[in-house]
Amino acid sequence: MKNFTMKTLTAFACAGAVLVSAAAAQTVAIMDGTVHTVSGDVIEEGDVVIRDGRIAHVGADLTAPAGAQVIDASGKTVTPGLFGAYSSIGLVEIGAVDDANDSRPAEGFPLGAALDAVDAFNPSSVLIPVNRAGGVTRALSAPSAGDTLFAGKAAVVDLSGRANSITRAGAAQIAAMGERGAMREGGTRLGAWAVLREYLDEARSYAANPNDYVRRPHEARFALSDLKALGPVVAGEQPLIVQVNSANDIRTLIRLKNTYRLKAVIVGGSEAWRVGRELAMANIPVIISGMANLPNQFEDIDSTLKNAARLHQAGVDISFYEGAHNLRLIRQHAGNAVAEGLPHEAGLKAITLAPAEMFGVADELGSLEAGKIADVVIWDGDPLEVTTKPETVFINGREQDLENRQHMLMQRYRDLSRGDLPFAYRGGESD
Numbered sequence: 001m002k003n004f005t006m007k008t009l010t011a012f013a014c015a016g017a018v019l020v021s022a023a024a025a026q027t028v029a030i031m032d033g034t035v036h037t038v039s040g041d042v043i044e045e046g047d048v049v050i051r052d053g054r055i056a057h058v059g060a061d062l063t064a065p066a067g068a069q070v071i072d073a074s075g076k077t078v079t080p081g082l083f084g085a086y087s088s089i090g091l092v093e094i095g096a097v098d099d100a101n102d103s104r105p106a107e108g109f110p111l112g113a114a115l116d117a118v119d120a121f122n123p124s125s126v127l128i129p130v131n132r133a134g135g136v137t138r139a140l141s142a143p144s145a146g147d148t149l150f151a152g153k154a155a156v157v158d159l160s161g162r163a164n165s166i167t168r169a170g171a172a173q174i175a176a177m178g179e180r181g182a183m184r185e186g187g188t189r190l191g192a193w194a195v196l197r198e199y200l201d202e203a204r205s206y207a208a209n210p211n212d213y214v215r216r217p218h219e220a221r222f223a224l225s226d227l228k229a230l231g232p233v234v235a236g237e238q239p240l241i242v243q244v245n246s247a248n249d250i251r252t253l254i255r256l257k258n259t260y261r262l263k264a265v266i267v268g269g270s271e272a273w274r275v276g277r278e279l280a281m282a283n284i285p286v287i288i289s290g291m292a293n294l295p296n297q298f299e300d301i302d303s304t305l306k307n308a309a310r311l312h313q314a315g316v317d318i319s320f321y322e323g324a325h326n327l328r329l330i331r332q333h334a335g336n337a338v339a340e341g342l343p344h345e346a347g348l349k350a351i352t353l354a355p356a357e358m359f360g361v362a363d364e365l366g367s368l369e370a371g372k373i374a375d376v377v378i379w380d381g382d383p384l385e386v387t388t389k390p391e392t393v394f395i396n397g398r399e400q401d402l403e404n405r406q407h408m409l410m411q412r413y414r415d416l417s418r419g420d421l422p423f424a425y426r427g428g429e430s431d
Helices: 002-019 127-132 178-184 189-208 210-215 224-229 247-260 272-282 307-314 324-339 344-350 353-358 405-413
Strands: 028-036 042-051 054-060 069-072 077-080 082-087 136-141 150-158 166-176 240-244 264-268 286-288 318-320 376-379 390-395
Touching: 028 376, 077 082, 082 318, 082 324, 082 353, 127 136, 127 324, 127 405, 136 166, 136 324, 136 353, 136 390, 150 224, 166 178, 178 189, 178 240, 189 210, 189 224, 189 247, 210 224, 240 247, 247 264, 247 272, 264 272, 272 286, 272 307, 286 307, 307 318, 307 324, 307 344, 318 324, 318 344, 318 353, 324 344, 344 353
Parallel strands: 028 069, 028 077, 082 136, 166 240, 240 264, 264 286, 286 318
Antiparallel strands: 028 042, 042 054, 077 376, 136 150, 150 166, 376 390
8 A cells, every 4th residue: 555655646746846847037027917016005007027036127117128028917916926824735745644744753753843844845745736826836834743842843945846945944943832732741731831931941051051951960851952953942033833722822922922032923823813912012923714713622712704804903913824735725714804804905915925024034025026036926816716816826937837636637537428437547548
């Protein structure tokens, strides 16, 4: 079974690699579209010029450079590429198959914070072309926690499918708290928060003088590689993404953030709207689900579809998360939030510029501005509408092939008149 799985995945990976455009970066002029810069105004009948992988000009009534590829975007919408703020893209292929899932260590594995998504990220994953065809050009690839509170280091990646797809390694560290943390540390939140503080104290002590720390007696249960990995977190240089949902846990995180001077980001936050003002004052962004409405457990009993709108009104920076297989649905999360009161441009920012700001890459990504990396999508309508689709996607200024496994399967099986079995199994010549 394992051999069959690996052969199948290899075939899919090879197919995915073919989908990536090999064309060199060139000059492209996207003309007369509705341009959502995200960082500024919406430009009606606007133009975007791409040169050598970067955005050269954005404005109205521009002249296409000589020799440029000209794309008529009349009646179309032009936006930055979508940015998935939290997923396991590139780490998981088939969640239920161990050899196709590197997102989470097995039970009993002792390390947590030392794990690094870069070591397992697979740019040939068949999930990448599927989500790229949905307009997603960048994402945070994040591991999941095993037996420890910490999951490891997440990385910002592009969805080009190229071997060198890592945009920023070590973009964030992940910690599982709330009910997830309680399950790992004594069955209570008391235990989980106490252990988290212990880790942060030990990491501070190790960072202050690693040689002295190793020589003197210390708790053997704290792996040195984990403490070393937490160094940028306790120095306030690397965001700590904390999985919490309840308002009470969020208040505890705010106290922890202020005590240790952390850069904290929340993922989950189903009750975050209840403490919106406190989050805004603490400058803690929240990555939420735009679909969460009914409680799945006690800690998100006050979840609501108005979470995003209320957080935005309170001044909290927000984004949306989705699983690796359906990362492209973040625009549906944003659309739902807009339907529940979030301003349209805030919804678009939540899936473009906001995650770029959270993970320190906003100077290069997330909006349509001269000088930034050319991740650009041309849509056939409003990207926050479910019936809209991307017509053209650029990553690093290269136009991407939007063919993907799902589309190929649809084409293969759309003509059912050819018999009960797939054509390739009938021994005939392919048509």
